[in-house]
Amino acid sequence: MLSVLGLLAGLALAPLPQPAGLASFAAASGQHRGEAQDLTVAPDVAAPTVSHDSYVATTGTQTLVAGGTNVDWAKLVLIEGGWPLTEENVTFMMRWMRQENGADNWWNRNNPLNNGQGSGGGSGLGSYPSLVEAAYYAAENLQSGRYPEVDAALARGDSADATAQAIWASAWASSHYGYGTHWSSRPYDVIEAPASAWGR
Template identity: 55%
Template sequence: MTASHSTRAPRARSVPSARHGLAVVALVGAFSLVTVGSLAPPPVSSVAAAGPNAQSYRPAGAQELVVPERADVLAVARDGYTATAGVQSLAAGGTNYDWAKLVLLKGGFPVTDSNVTVMTRWMRQENGVNNWWNRNNPLNNGWNSGGNSGLGSYDSLEYAAESAAEALHSVGGYSAIVAGLAASAPTEVIESAIWASPWASSHYEYGGHWSYAPAQIITSPNGTWAR
């Protein structure tokens, strides 16, 4: 009798080990996702998205600057300024008005319209306008000029201005003139002080011999200013 062979199908292999391997892989993957998520930076919070009651993070001691929607432009006021002429610029001008300003400058008086007006009127009463530089002594000043009654002369108009300023500050009888010029007082105040002083023996007839007409601008000859 022919032996019969069994036709049984072979047993299927056991798969528990394969399933176990898949489970381990899935566990490792899940752990990796958790680890990556913990290392990622936190999302930027949005106050607008969180709603009106949400509070944004603010460091301790932080300051807040509120800028209005419309900022007004402020106009900055700057003080004006003026320049005082120096000796060289006045000498370069060379006029009777320049010499009047030089006396004020040498005497430490303010160079104002009031003071310059008085000085040019005073110079005209002493030497006239067309020859105001006569003997380089526009005010007929006797101080340092070597002449009596103001008839002396100076080496230059600059030295004459220095001597006139020095005389005003040195003689007590001129103190009212000095005070008026220092305060840039009204012209009539300073002129009254000149008339009352011993500068001129005639006292300019206390204003009777005094002209108020504007003095012409006259330039002195070359060589009269340099010392």
């Protein structure tokens, strides 16, 4: 029994033989430690073209409708108008919506900005079938040529205060929001509208 164990131990410690030809291949190809290798490519060989796909994330209508908040609606108006989704633009929209309908009922008549265009109420007291249509008509009205300063300020997207001044000076509201005396700049609350207001 001891002789069998000794034989097994000896086999376990003995180095395994290299496959035939491996040592001669390594010597012929210069695969020795410390030796450098050179690779020469024919001059008519061109490097392959590498394609780098790029992906851009965008906020879409369905994502905003699913969110269902006043911030989502503000962003939807900006998307409909092709204006940048900057924090300044969203802040302006949120402050404006609060002046028109109040924060707790911002979706009133599905007309957050009391827009007369397309709502059946020229004075801004009309309604829309859904908030999605309201966003479309709000953007359309702002780009109608009647509010060029507001459109330009939203296109810049760099100052909620400058855009507010443009809306005060415009004919959107006959009160002109008291030229700022009836305009709140306090932080806005994020409030979800009922699903039915979104047409869901």
